[in-house]
Amino acid sequence: MYGPAGWLLDQINEWLLSAGWVLIEAGGTYGAIKVTVVENWPRVASAHMQDDLTRIKLGKFDFKQWNKLLDKAAWEDTTVKKVSKKVRKAPSRY
Numbered sequence: 001m002y003g004p005a006g007w008l009l010d011q012i013n014e015w016l017l018s019a020g021w022v023l024i025e026a027g028g029t030y031g032a033i034k035v036t037v038v039e040n041w042p043r044v045a046s047a048h049m050q051d052d053l054t055r056i057k058l059g060k061f062d063f064k065q066w067n068k069l070l071d072k073a074a075w076e077d078t079t080v081k082k083v084s085k086k087v088r089k090a091p092s093r094y
Contacts, residue, residue: 009030013023021032046053055061 009023009025016023016032017035020035022035022038024031024033052061
């Protein structure tokens with residue numbers, strides 16, 4: 001992170017880390033996540049991916065097999081928890 005805003009974000013992240021949280025950036029959006037949650041994520045080992053990594057380096061990997069993951073409708077159907085759209089009306093004052 002660079003510039004005055006980057007410095008401020010670094011300071012915020014240091015403060016969050018001292019409380020067990022970490023600041024994450026996703027484009028123009030920021031979020032905080034507990035460090036223990038990240039520590040408990042399964043580790044990803046690349047040994048089983050060596051053939052794919054080699055094909056990527058050689059420019060021979062077939063990325064089309066993963067295009068379905070870029071389909072927003074499919075992504076929303078499988079990853080976004082559906083939330084009820086019920087709206088409660090505020091009680092009338094009169």
